[in-house]
Amino acid sequence: MAGTGRAGMVTRREALIGAGAAGASLMLPGGSPLAQGAKPAEIKVGIATYLSGPASVFGVPGRQTAEMLFDEINAAGGIAGIKVRPIFVDEGPGVDHVVGEYRRLVQSEGVHLIFAAISSADCIACAPLSDELKRPTLLWDCGTQRIFEDNRYSYAFRTQANATPEILSALLYLLKVKPDFKSIAVINQDYAWGRDSWDIFRTAMNTLKPGVKVSAELFPRFGATDFSTEITRVLALRPDVVLSTSWGGDLDALIRQASDRKLFERSTFVMPLAESSLQRVGKALPAGHIVGARGDHWFLHPSPADPERLKRFSDTYKAKYNAWPIYPCFHMAQAVSAMKAGIEKAVAAKGGGWPSDAELAAAFKGLEFPSPTASVRIREDGQGLENQLIGTTMHSEKYPFPVLTDMIVFPAETVTTPVGQKSADWLKTLTPDMVGKLPQAQAFKS
Amino acid sequence: MAWLSENGILVGLALLDGLSYAAAVFMVAVGLNLVFGVLRVLNVAHGSLYAIGGYAAASIGLFAASLGAPPWLGLPILLAAAVLVGVALGPVIERLLLRRMQDREPVLQLLVTFALFMILEDLQKLVWGVQPVVFDAPLKWLGTVDVPFGTDVIPFTAYQLYVLPGVALATLAILAYVLRYTLTGRMVVAVTVDREAARAMGIDAAKVTMLTFTVGAALAALGGALAAPTVSLVPGVGASTIVLSFAVVATAGLGQIEGAAVAALLIGLGRSFAVYVAPEFEVVVPYAIMVAVLLFRPQGLFGVAETRRI
Numbered sequence: 001m002a003g004t005g006r007a008g009m010v011t012r013r014e015a016l017i018g019a020g021a022a023g024a025s026l027m028l029p030g031g032s033p034l035a036q037g038a039k040p041a042e043i044k045v046g047i048a049t050y051l052s053g054p055a056s057v058f059g060v061p062g063r064q065t066a067e068m069l070f071d072e073i074n075a076a077g078g079i080a081g082i083k084v085r086p087i088f089v090d091e092g093p094g095v096d097h098v099v100g101e102y103r104r105l106v107q108s109e110g111v112h113l114i115f116a117a118i119s120s121a122d123c124i125a126c127a128p129l130s131d132e133l134k135r136p137t138l139l140w141d142c143g144t145q146r147i148f149e150d151n152r153y154s155y156a157f158r159t160q161a162n163a164t165p166e167i168l169s170a171l172l173y174l175l176k177v178k179p180d181f182k183s184i185a186v187i188n189q190d191y192a193w194g195r196d197s198w199d200i201f202r203t204a205m206n207t208l209k210p211g212v213k214v215s216a217e218l219f220p221r222f223g224a225t226d227f228s229t230e231i232t233r234v235l236a237l238r239p240d241v242v243l244s245t246s247w248g249g250d251l252d253a254l255i256r257q258a259s260d261r262k263l264f265e266r267s268t269f270v271m272p273l274a275e276s277s278l279q280r281v282g283k284a285l286p287a288g289h290i291v292g293a294r295g296d297h298w299f300l301h302p303s304p305a306d307p308e309r310l311k312r313f314s315d316t317y318k319a320k321y322n323a324w325p326i327y328p329c330f331h332m333a334q335a336v337s338a339m340k341a342g343i344e345k346a347v348a349a350k351g352g353g354w355p356s357d358a359e360l361a362a363a364f365k366g367l368e369f370p371s372p373t374a375s376v377r378i379r380e381d382g383q384g385l386e387n388q389l390i391g392t393t394m395h396s397e398k399y400p401f402p403v404l405t406d407m408i409v410f411p412a413e414t415v416t417t418p419v420g421q422k423s424a425d426w427l428k429t430l431t432p433d434m435v436g437k438l439p440q441a442q443a444f445k446s
Numbered sequence: 447m448a449w450l451s452e453n454g455i456l457v458g459l460a461l462l463d464g465l466s467y468a469a470a471v472f473m474v475a476v477g478l479n480l481v482f483g484v485l486r487v488l489n490v491a492h493g494s495l496y497a498i499g500g501y502a503a504a505s506i507g508l509f510a511a512s513l514g515a516p517p518w519l520g521l522p523i524l525l526a527a528a529v530l531v532g533v534a535l536g537p538v539i540e541r542l543l544l545r546r547m548q549d550r551e552p553v554l555q556l557l558v559t560f561a562l563f564m565i566l567e568d569l570q571k572l573v574w575g576v577q578p579v580v581f582d583a584p585l586k587w588l589g590t591v592d593v594p595f596g597t598d599v600i601p602f603t604a605y606q607l608y609v610l611p612g613v614a615l616a617t618l619a620i621l622a623y624v625l626r627y628t629l630t631g632r633m634v635v636a637v638t639v640d641r642e643a644a645r646a647m648g649i650d651a652a653k654v655t656m657l658t659f660t661v662g663a664a665l666a667a668l669g670g671a672l673a674a675p676t677v678s679l680v681p682g683v684g685a686s687t688i689v690l691s692f693a694v695v696a697t698a699g700l701g702q703i704e705g706a707a708v709a710a711l712l713i714g715l716g717r718s719f720a721v722y723v724a725p726e727f728e729v730v731v732p733y734a735i736m737v738a739v740l741l742f743r744p745q746g747l748f749g750v751a752e753t754r755r756i
Binding site for chain 2: 054235
């Protein structure tokens with residue numbers, strides 16, 4: 001019974017070991033209640049989004065959606081019985097600011113989960129941080145395909161598709177509805193997304209339809225308000241197709257100015273991000289042009305898996321913010337849904353106990369969660385597999401803005417770069433017969 | 447010459463685009479230059495006044511349209527909104543902020559006007575939100591003009607071809623006339639050249655300064671109001687405008703009104719030709735012109751070199 005006599009006593013050696021362990025745990029990166037497996041009083045979620053600058057046209061609807069859905073979750077009793085609380089940080093000041101905010105959120109605020117971000121540059125910076133600080137991070141809106149193609153992360157997961165399926169779907173749709181086009185001009189914003197998306201489109205186009213003449217490659221300044229020179233140039237060149245992956249105020253201005261100068265009458269526009277502009281540009285955008293939604297979502301989706309779920313989401317958002325939800329709202333809804341499903345899965349795996357950070361992160365691998373229109377699965381490399389909806393504009397008496405018809409929902413697996421491959425290489429392996437295998441188009445239903 | 451004969455029509459199109467772009471840029475830069483001439487303050491918040499002018503014009507125009515106002519009324523509304531913004535904000539900013547900064551270090555002046563710019567940016571978001579705002583009734587009312595292009599035609603908006611350059615020319619002419627041939631204008635010039643001597647001659651320099659800043663603010667707002675029918679007003683629109691305006695002002699020479707017109711024309715045409723000849727340089731051309739000018743004339747095209755006062 002050695003030691004009996006020492007019951008309740010602590011030796012100097014034990015005290016030193018205990019103090020050392022406590023000190024070490026304090027020095028652990030991101031030491032939070034979750035890291036010790038203790039059930040938190042609330043689940044704190046850091047959310048990086050644009051609250052200032054031009055991209056706030058996406059960031060603010062994203063924040064509004066998060067607030068709406070967090071309130072709904074809390075009203076229903078929280079996740080695993082714990083209330084959730086969002087802490088928003090602004091991406092507007094730039095990457096360095098977001099990186100600093102990420103560290104602050106983990107080390108000072110002790111958040112359990114982070115949603116980052118809209119900007120691809122911010123996501124590229126935050127993904128390695130997630131592994132360094134061991135904090136589960138959901139990449140909720142950024143598009144760059146390079147994150148999971150160039151690196152592997154244990155704590156970062158994307159809850160939506162990436163640029164490759166978003167752009168490839170628009171090209172496949174174009175090849176389906178206008179197979180004889182011979183020339184194309186591009187008007188993209190002069191920054192990483194504008195250039196990268198054109199690279200994806202051109203690589204796939206050269207593979208699937210070699211010989212298309214690129215009439216002009218125009219990259220006006222990001223945030224430009226005047227496109228008259230670009231429009232004159234394209235009017236004079238008369239390309240069959242004009243591609244623009246622009247967004248926000250830039251895209252709105254381009255659409256209005258192109259409409260004022262009758263460019264839509266001369267060329268077919270392909271605008272993979274224009275779903276987010278439809279409600280603002282109104283009748284300026286005529287019928288017959290190709291529009292994408294950066295995923296399988298639109299408030300008038302023709303075949304949602306759960307129509308009641310989509311209607312509830314769209315109507316609640318409309319009632320609260322006086323506009324129909326646009327794609328960043330759907331992306332935020334997907335991140336919130338993934339968070340809920342991931343935590344519930346991790347808690348269940350723990351038999352009702354609270355998971356560690358590593359256990360929570362592991363729960364996101366292979367996770368399938370519902371989106372407002374269908375479901376999304378997170379692959380083993382962390383990339384989300386999400387279908388893509390592309391359609392053609394038409395005007396309906398029911399709405400004061402263009403709606404979509406002849407919509408094709410592209411299955412995620414057919415348009416997403418397989419695990420372990422790089423998009424630039426995979427796109428070169430596509431074959432033209434994939435156009436013939438596309439799903440049937442679905443007409444607009446009022 | 448062979449290239450010109452082959453591409454002569456394209457050059458003509460580029461000229462038309464360049465002129466309207468130059469007109470839009472001039473409207474913002476001239477106010478900035480006027481304010482610098484008199485106050486010797488490089489006002490970063492000028493970009494915010496541009497944005498607020500645009501938003502105010504769009505709001506008033508949309509409100510008038512909702513009451514059933516005819517589309518032509520949109521044109522005077524643009525002007526009225528600019529005057530309103532200038533008169534409402536100009537004296538307040540000048541009196542409460544810039545006057546206190548007048549004899550301080552230039553870097554402090556820059557920081558204070560930058561702070562004001564940030565505050566006004568947030569104010570815009572508070573009032574108008576983050577979704578793009580557009581008021582294009584005047585542009586649609588004026589319609590398009592078909593410019594011949596070989597056997598083809600290129601539609602331009604009449605607003606772009608006539609209204610923007612017209613207003614810019616009228617602004618230049620009025621400013622030049624007022625500064626040269628009216629008593630008020632001469633007082634402004636006197637304060638610009640030598641503030642102390644002007645005061646010794648009995649000119650109320652404080653009053654002249656407030657008046658000039660108000661006019662400068664109204665010109666910035668007019669630039670924004672004129673842009674409202676063609677662009678989508680979004681957060682950050684003021685920031686991108688002010689950067690280009692600085693390039694125009696630096697190229698022209700600080701305090702030079704006619705110089706601003708020439709510099710705006712150079713930059714507008716340069717950018718426009720870049721889109722036709724080498725589109726990859728479109729973004730950099732305005733700044734390349736600025737650097738080229740400053741390399742040979744550090745005081746700008748029309749600026750006068752000053753002896754440094756120790």
